[in-house]
Amino acid sequence: MKPIRVGICGLGTVGGGTFNLLTGNAEEIRRRLGREIRVEMIAARRTNPACDTSGIRTTADIFDVARDPEVDLVVELIGGYDTARELVLTAIDHGKHVVTANKALIAVHGNEIFEAAAAKGVNVAYEAGVAGGIPVIKAIREGLAANRINTVAGIINGTGNFILSEMREKGRDFADVLAEAQALGYAEADPTFDVEGIDAAHKLTILASIAFGMPLQFDKAYTEGISEVTPEDLKYAQELGYRIKHLGIARRRTNGVELRVHPTLIPESRLIANVNGVMNAVMVAGDAVGPTMYYGAGAGAAPTASAVVADIMDLARSFEHPACAVAALGYAPGELQPLPVLAVDQVESAYYLRLDASDKPGVMTTITGVLSQAGINIEAILQKEVRSDEQVAHIIMLTHSVQESQMNSAITSLEGLEVVTGKVTRIRMDHLN
Numbered sequence: 001m002k003p004i005r006v007g008i009c010g011l012g013t014v015g016g017g018t019f020n021l022l023t024g025n026a027e028e029i030r031r032r033l034g035r036e037i038r039v040e041m042i043a044a045r046r047t048n049p050a051c052d053t054s055g056i057r058t059t060a061d062i063f064d065v066a067r068d069p070e071v072d073l074v075v076e077l078i079g080g081y082d083t084a085r086e087l088v089l090t091a092i093d094h095g096k097h098v099v100t101a102n103k104a105l106i107a108v109h110g111n112e113i114f115e116a117a118a119a120k121g122v123n124v125a126y127e128a129g130v131a132g133g134i135p136v137i138k139a140i141r142e143g144l145a146a147n148r149i150n151t152v153a154g155i156i157n158g159t160g161n162f163i164l165s166e167m168r169e170k171g172r173d174f175a176d177v178l179a180e181a182q183a184l185g186y187a188e189a190d191p192t193f194d195v196e197g198i199d200a201a202h203k204l205t206i207l208a209s210i211a212f213g214m215p216l217q218f219d220k221a222y223t224e225g226i227s228e229v230t231p232e233d234l235k236y237a238q239e240l241g242y243r244i245k246h247l248g249i250a251r252r253r254t255n256g257v258e259l260r261v262h263p264t265l266i267p268e269s270r271l272i273a274n275v276n277g278v279m280n281a282v283m284v285a286g287d288a289v290g291p292t293m294y295y296g297a298g299a300g301a302a303p304t305a306s307a308v309v310a311d312i313m314d315l316a317r318s319f320e321h322p323a324c325a326v327a328a329l330g331y332a333p334g335e336l337q338p339l340p341v342l343a344v345d346q347v348e349s350a351y352y353l354r355l356d357a358s359d360k361p362g363v364m365t366t367i368t369g370v371l372s373q374a375g376i377n378i379e380a381i382l383q384k385e386v387r388s389d390e391q392v393a394h395i396i397m398l399t400h401s402v403q404e405s406q407m408n409s410a411i412t413s414l415e416g417l418e419v420v421t422g423k424v425t426r427i428r429m430d431h432l433n
């Protein structure tokens, strides 16, 4: 059989990892696939010192790869929205299959890209885009295909999880850990995508679409980052038997779908609470299978390359039998349903609240009275003296589940109290049932 001829665009962390894996494990890959995968061409702005590309055609122009008649499959690893979109659409237009690790591209332009690919009879694969090396796209689209999926939730940003883990375990500074994540090649080109939850929202958008069979709706996802999570919150949560993780949660409800990314308190007994460092974990619950869990490295050159190369192999198999390829979002053409995404104030959850209050008699009664008047039950209270000279205490409360709109008005009332100083910190809780 003729080799599959691959063109790689972008030779950074993931591009370099992909090239090295394709060459380093070439024999293992050939034995599994029954044919060779050959790197036909590389487009890069600069050489990658970790890669020996001698003897391979190179160009500085990524569009050369998309148009080259000797390339069967284009691997897009440049990142970003606009140029990547143009590159992928050009490749499709030239009849090439595409593999990408670019979740931003898929979450925002995926509907258009998949339509163009279907019209041209080619496939676009993106396993590396969600939870790096964990084959979670394959698990949901294929392994769980018999299920009606109700929940997908997990840690889907390695950089953010690395930061929160290092802050909690070693007391390290946020900025210092982020700089290390960047040096290790985990972070996005713009790291605010990691710390503000945009990257996780891209991934959650994709997960929700393949889990529930709905078009990609990134603009409807609720996104909150980890930059406001303090060392105190990590410590108090732990004292109360919880961990704070940056979670993406997509849940089917009777009136629509929840699609939200935010810091979340999880009981420390849950598996996800114990996923640390750059590792990711995704829980998927289906009606037949029940809860399932997928764990592995969410970022980094080799783990991400593992998913890119598996996608190349999958698409290579479909060259012979195009009709057997799994649909891009896992549902047959015309079968996606436009499920409404619920506004975050319609979502119900329990809360962790932290506020600064005067350390005087009767203050606790005033504060709990406000919550009780708003119909919010308290599950646990912790009081920590922080500034004895000024008689200010941190009051930490865990509440029962309430609708977010109800909690918003209670927080406004709390912030209006004379005994409360500054803003109330609120972190949602989830038991991941």
Ligand SMILES: NC(=O)C1=CN([C@@H]2O[C@H](COP(=O)(O)OP(=O)(O)OC[C@H]3O[C@@H](n4cnc5c(N)ncnc54)[C@H](O)[C@@H]3O)[C@@H](O)[C@H]2O)C=CC1
Binding pocket: 009, 010, 011, 012, 013, 014, 015, 043, 044, 045, 046, 060, 061, 062, 077, 078, 079, 080, 083, 101, 102, 103, 104, 128, 129, 132, 185, 186, 187, 188, 189, 298, 299, 300, 301, 304
């Ligand atoms: N780093 C990671 O752990 C993971 C990254 N990804 C995704 O993989 C993609 C690539 O990410 P990284 O490899 O980390 O980024 P990177 O910044 O290390 O590599 C991107 C490379 O593409 C090159 N490039 C960009 N635009 C170009 C153009 N117009 N022409 C030629 N070369 C161009 C850059 O010079 C750079 O070498 C992104 O979409 C990212 O979100 C996905 C999963 C994990």
Ligand SMILES: N[C@@H](CC=O)C(=O)O
Binding pocket: 129, 131, 132, 156, 157, 158, 159, 160, 186, 187, 188, 194, 199, 298, 299, 300
């Ligand atoms: N920046 C991302 C890379 C993988 O998707 C992350 O940290 O998870």
Ligand code: NA
Binding pocket: 127, 128, 129, 130, 131, 132, 133, 134, 135, 136, 137, 307
């Ligand atoms: Na993956």
